[in-house]
Amino acid sequence: xxxxxxxxxPNMFKGFLEESIIKxxxxxxxVVINIIDFRKYSTLKHQKVDDTPYGGGxxxxxxxxxxxKAIEDNKTDDTLVILLTPQGKxxxxxxxxxxxxxxxxxxxxxxxxxxxxRILNFVDEEVSIGDYVLxxxxxxxxxxxxxxxxxxxxxxxxxxxxxxxxxxxxxxxxTYTKPSNFRGLKVPDVLMSGNHxxxxxxxxxxxxxxxxxxxxxxxxxxxxx
Ligand code: 6GU
Numbered sequence: 001x002x003x004x005x006x007x008x009x010p011n012m013f014k015g016f017l018e019e020s021i022i023k024x025x026x027x028x029x030x031v032v033i034n035i036i037d038f039r040k041y042s043t044l045k046h047q048k049v050d051d052t053p054y055g056g057g058x059x060x061x062x063x064x065x066x067x068x069k070a071i072e073d074n075k076t077d078d079t080l081v082i083l084l085t086p087q088g089k090x091x092x093x094x095x096x097x098x099x100x101x102x103x104x105x106x107x108x109x110x111x112x113x114x115x116x117x118r119i120l121n122f123v124d125e126e127v128s129i130g131d132y133v134l135x136x137x138x139x140x141x142x143x144x145x146x147x148x149x150x151x152x153x154x155x156x157x158x159x160x161x162x163x164x165x166x167x168x169x170x171x172x173x174x175t176y177t178k179p180s181n182f183r184g185l186k187v188p189d190v191l192m193s194g195n196h197x198x199x200x201x202x203x204x205x206x207x208x209x210x211x212x213x214x215x216x217x218x219x220x221x222x223x224x225x
Contacts, residue, residue: 001102001152002032004079005141006070007109008049010035012138022146025155033145038070038108050112059113067108067115068122079104081123083115084137084144088126091140093166095127096147107144109137169218171211173203 005013013035016022025031039047043065050060071081080102099105108123120126129140150156165172176187190202211219 001030001100001148002034002104003145003148004034004036004074004104004106005109005145006036006038006067006074006106007136007138007141008037008039008111009109009136009138010037013142016142016145021155022149025149025152028154030152030155031149034074036070036074038066041066041069041073053113057113061113062110062115062119064116064118067119071106071108071122075106076104078102079106080125081106081108082144083108083110083119083123083126084128084140085110085114085126086128086131086133087114088128090131091127091129091144091147093147096144096151099144099148100151105148107137107141109141111136166218169211169221170207171215171218173206174210 007013017026017033017035022033026033039049042049048063049066050062053059053061075081080099082105084107127140127144129143134140176191180187180192188202190198193199208219211222
C-alpha cells in the first residue's frame, strides 16, 4: 500500500515516521509513505500558496493551483484522494477498514482558514476526524495513517486486531498485568481462574457494560442489528 501526504509542514511527520509500528511497517515494505511539500508546486513569488478570501473575512485561503498540481503530479488511476477538513464526513474504524482496501491513498492537509472550494472538483472525498477544530490536517493525516497501517496484514498480530475496540461496535474489555494486588486494588478473580469459557464470558459482559456507560450511541447501533 502507498500513502501520500500533501502538507506545508513536512517536519511535523518526522517523529511519526521514525518510531515504533509505523517505522517497522515501512521497513518491512508493508507500506510506502511519501511526505510531499506542496509548496514546491507554487509558481508564485516566495512560493506563495494562500491568499485572502473573496467576499472578505478573516484569515488566508489555500489556493487551487499548488494543491491541484500536487494531486495531478502524484496520482495514478487507482488513487483515492482525500481532503482533510473539519467539514468532512466523520472518520471511524469502518472507514479505516475501507481505506485499507485501497492500493494508494492521498491525504491532503489544509491549514489557515481553509481551501478554495474549487479544490473539491479534484478530490474524491472530504474527511474529518471529529467534531473539534485543529490548526491543520497534519494530526488527522497521522491519525488516519496510523489506523490504516496497523490493519495491514502482518503489521501487528491478528489476535489484537480482532479483539479491539469498535469491532462489533463494542469497546474493548479491561486488561490487567502484574502485580495481582496493586495498593489493595486486586485483579478480578476470574482472570486468575484458568477457566477460559468463564474468562470469555466475563470479558464480553465487561465490553457491554463499558459500551453502555461510555458510548450509548454505539450500543444503539448494536440494538439495530
Ligand atoms: Cl481533518 N482538519 C482540521 N483542521 N480540523 C479537524 C479535522 C481536520 N478533523 C477534525 N478537526
